Amino acid sequence: MSNEANNDKIGVFIQEANRMGIEILPPNVNKSMLKFTPEETPSGKLAVRYGLAAIKNVGEGAMQILLEERERNGEFTSMEDICNRLDSKSVNKKILESLIRAGALDWTLEPRCALFERVDLALSGASQVHKDKALGQGALFDMTFEAPRVKDEPAVLEWSKERRMGDEKDLLGAYFCGHPLDSMRGVIDAEKYTRIGLIDALESHELKQKHQIAGMVRSVIPKISKAGRKFAILTLEDFTGKALKCCCGRMSMKRPWKWKAAWNRASSSPCAPTSGRMTALPPRAWPRRAWTRWEAGGASPRPGTRAL
DSSP: OOTTTTHHHHHHHHHHHHTTTTEEOOOOTTTTTSSOEEEETTTEEEEOOOOOSSSSSOOOHHHHHHHHHHHHOOOOSSSSHHHHHHHHHHOOOHHHHHHHTTTTTGGGSHHHHHHHTTTTHHHHHHHHHHHHTTTHHHHHHHTOOOOOTTOOOOOOOOOOOOOHHHHHHHHSSSSSSOTTTTGGGGHSSSSBOOOGGGGSSHHHHHHOEEEEEEEEEEEEEEEEOOOEEEEEEEEOSSSSSSEEEEOOOOHHHHHHHHHHHHHHHHHHOOOOOOOEOTTOOTTTHHHHHHHHHHHHOOOOOOOOOOOO
């Protein structure tokens, strides 16, 4: 894979790899290389390990230094060990937090939330180690010093699965601890639906045809045009990627509150097929379909709402 700089495209590759039966392993500072590389799993099956350079906000240069240190002195034993062995110019707070949020330190078996809250303490402790080393006192610590932890510190609850998935999508371009649409995978993977991540690959004559897509609404941003007309920008997402759609028409101008009703439906059960040309979502198409799914699900409408 050569698309480390484009997280949106990585989701397409991962989805296709999964469909071909190729497992994509999450990033791991003790296992990953700079780029995506093949790796044999404990079961003997070949998989592909996510590359460290593809993680957003970490930088290829910093990860190269980390890999060189790992090659010289062996695998890291903890987050504090990483901080002690690498100076702050190589691994700063932002990089360390991004590695934690991306799951690259899950091998420590500590909750991501606990690691995240301890970043400042680990960096301050490592700073003292580096100062002592510069003064020739490194032998006293032998570079094994770890930042002190608060005794009897209360157990930290792990971040919700939704937050962890959101972090992974933001930093990796894909989900690893789960996917918001997992319960609807059988529907979304149906052949009749065009995958969002493959829209760019459609031929010009195919773009003129009507296609159906299935996924979830990631966000709804109401806007007002220069002419004073109301419209909304929807971010649609499936397993392969996301797309922005502009929705307008009488519904959005006269009854904007119904966008919220459609959005609530998408949040509670995110599968919402829609049809239309890929270049623009037809007026009323998505909200109507979303509400139809809402009614089919058997849930009761909220007070003050009506079918579109």
